[in-house]
Amino acid sequence: MKQRITLTLLLLGSFAVSKAQNYVIKGSLQGQGNEKIILRGIDGPITVEAKENVFELTGTAGDEPFVTSINTSVDRNLYLGGGKSGMYQPSLPLEVVLTKGAKLNITGTALGINMASVTGDALNESFTQFRKAEEKYILEQVALQKQMVEARVMGIPDAMKEIGPKMLENRKAMMASRKKFIKDNPEAFASLYYLSTTSRDYTSDELDAAYKGLASTYKSTRYAKGIVEKIASLKLIQAGGPAPDFTKLDINGKPVSLSQFKGKYVLLDFWGSWCGPCRAANPHLKELYSTYSSKGFEILGISSEKVSGQEQAEKMWKEAVEKDGLTWTNVINNEKEMKQDVVRLYDIEGYPTQILLDKDGKIVARWLGAGGKALDDKLKTIFN
Structure with a gap:
């Protein structure tokens, strides 16, 4: 018993x-x-x-x-x-x-x-504090997205010129807010997690310093290990690592490989028709292409469309290419049976992302968001 x-x-x-x-x-x-x-x-x-x-x-x-x-x-x-x-x-x-x-x-x-x-618990409460810190930027982002949709539905052609820059500025402010939170809250689990998800907004030295500034409490987690791997990856990129080759179909259905552009400086532009900041950056890219294409500069646009179905993705992509007047080579990353996911291959975490390659296909610089003045200065140095 x-x-x-x-x-x-x-x-x-x-x-x-x-x-x-x-x-x-x-x-x-x-x-x-x-x-x-x-x-x-x-x-x-x-x-x-x-x-x-x-x-x-x-x-x-x-x-x-x-x-x-x-x-x-x-x-x-x-x-x-x-x-x-x-x-x-x-x-x-x-x-x-x-x-x-x-x-x-x-x-x-x-x-x-x-x-x-x-x-x-402390982990989730730190996430709540993080959300409160960036709430005004999230609300502004939603409001701008709605304005963009309304302008698109109403057929207002110049609305993007006004809304796009505002979205870029709001995103920059949001990134600054996130960096401040991470720096001011080294003990918070949210700081380590969001450092891992926003690592592309840092240079390798900045990411290394931000990571070292965090408490050791959660540095055995998968998120901490991911940051360590990012630091090593960014250092490789800054040291002029080779860009992985890939092949995708262009707007006419013909295969295009990155390797065929060797001998020219190439800007990889990761974008999408749905992305306001991407579309807002296109007029300046057209200016750069007009200025430097005859001197050995190329742009390779890589579109990722947020729709279900390849047919709809291609429709939105082609309409955007035509409407924005993009005359450089454009490919799409939405094949039904994808053999190469270029977004994953290049670890793209946000749009637009722009990556500049030299004549040997090695990475010169990378920007999350439009390269802007940094890209302008780099091209001036290269070609002038």
Whole structure:
């Protein structure tokens, strides 16, 4: 009898330990109603239906902090013309950190779920502080995106000239805000995570210094290891590392390889028809191409379209190339059965990204965002 009781207690104890390792997320979002809440869990998506704005999620966590996202089935997409069957830009989800035994509370609105408050542990509270620090820039970005869509739907041709630069300036201000948060909060897990996701906004020396300025608390995580790898990668780029070769189809359906441009300075321009800052940068690229193309300068545009289906992607891409008057070689990264993902190959984290190569195909410089004055100065030095 004692053996049975002991075994029962052991089993109950094992169950209690297992249950304690589960995270529990309770939330209340205004406007959520009875719509679905979707969490990208470690073992796949977890979906629950809210009841009068309230929901609860639970699941298992790993041995180290895992950053994932929560979204709502409430329609928050930004439609870019053509109604809900046309091209759209998905709204941002809410980022949360999952750990064993975490008990989290989420409050906010369904439409603004990406800016909701998450409390319950230091890791998620640092993310909430980070969101508050950049909230005004997020709101301005959304407002500018809506203006851009309205202008596009109304057929206002010059609107991009006004809105595009504002989007670029807002993005620069947001990046400055993020860098300040990271520097001012070295103990926060959010600082390490967002340093890993914004590493392309730093030179190798700046990234190295920012990483060394963080506390050692979370430096054994995958996110810290990713930063260390980025620092090594950036140092290789700054040292003139070779650009990986690739082959894509141009606007006429003909294969184009990067290697065929050897002997010329080449600017790789990663962009998309949906990207306001990319389109705003095109007039200046046209000026640069007109000035330097006869001296051995080429631009290779690489478009990534945020639509489902290759046919729709090609349509949006070709229309943008024609409308913006882009006369240099353009290829698209949206093949149905993609053999080479150039965006992944070059570790592109934002648009536009511009990479300048020398005559031997080695990387001279890289910019997240339009190269602007830095690109101008570099080309003047090369050709003058």
